[in-house]
Amino acid sequence: MKVKSHFHPEDFEFPVVLTKYAIEHHWRTTLVGLPGMLILDLKKNYGIFQEFIPPGYIKEQEVKYVTQNLLLQIANAYKWIDDDNLYALLMDFANKLRKKSLGGVISVGMYEDYVRSAMINKDTLLLEPNKSIRYLYNPYYDYTGIPLDERKQFRIDQLNMVIGLEKRRDNYDTIYEAIVDYDLGHKRLTKRILESLTGLSYATIKNYLNEHSELELAYNEINRHSGTAMQQLHRKYNQARN
Numbered sequence: 001m002k003v004k005s006h007f008h009p010e011d012f013e014f015p016v017v018l019t020k021y022a023i024e025h026h027w028r029t030t031l032v033g034l035p036g037m038l039i040l041d042l043k044k045n046y047g048i049f050q051e052f053i054p055p056g057y058i059k060e061q062e063v064k065y066v067t068q069n070l071l072l073q074i075a076n077a078y079k080w081i082d083d084d085n086l087y088a089l090l091m092d093f094a095n096k097l098r099k100k101s102l103g104g105v106i107s108v109g110m111y112e113d114y115v116r117s118a119m120i121n122k123d124t125l126l127l128e129p130n131k132s133i134r135y136l137y138n139p140y141y142d143y144t145g146i147p148l149d150e151r152k153q154f155r156i157d158q159l160n161m162v163i164g165l166e167k168r169r170d171n172y173d174t175i176y177e178a179i180v181d182y183d184l185g186h187k188r189l190t191k192r193i194l195e196s197l198t199g200l201s202y203a204t205i206k207n208y209l210n211e212h213s214e215l216e217l218a219y220n221e222i223n224r225h226s227g228t229a230m231q232q233l234h235r236k237y238n239q240a241r242n
Helices: 020-026 028-033 060-077 083-099 108-120 148-180 191-198 202-211 213-225 229-241
Strands: 039-048 131-137
Touching (some): 020 039, 131 148, 148 213
8 A cells, every 4th residue: 555645643533543544554664674584573563444344244234334333443543544545445355245245235346335435434433443553564574484374373472571571671671670669677578578569479489589580689688688687777867868
């Protein structure tokens, strides 16, 4: 799909909702330049609008409404792309809807009319995100050596690995910050206090301290110097002066 060369968000009356394709477009240069990178971590969750095909078959009495409504939503979600590509996108989606619609209520020609109508009214809806995304698969990834029927599972396995590593990094940072930011004037730092400060389980904190020597060293230092008699006396003295 192509983006209008003159596209500006302020060109539209209603805000442009974020979509997966919009994110891919924003990161396209990076994704194309890194064909060996399968997953891009966006570092936070973004709310996006994701078009969808209704599950099961569309009942005969609902075909017209569902078709018109979904095509209008998609036109509004992708109103910022080139009109020729928007038409192709909508016709492709309309064809998918036709295959799931019962009763032959809408002729092939009428589907095209609905698409044209949706394009005319592509700036008439305020769309809300219906999904969130943080990890983006690289559509330009080089799958050389990976059979076609194994690529879906390969992507799932790689994503699970990335999520696991990211979670470990987040936990590490959370524990480290809780340790180094701890007020030495408070009672002695313990693993139970870290549990309360971080929201992580006692077992998780214990495992991280055992696995990362730098965390254990920081913890031991704060544990040794916090809540001591001298610290408590110093704290009481300062409180008395205030």
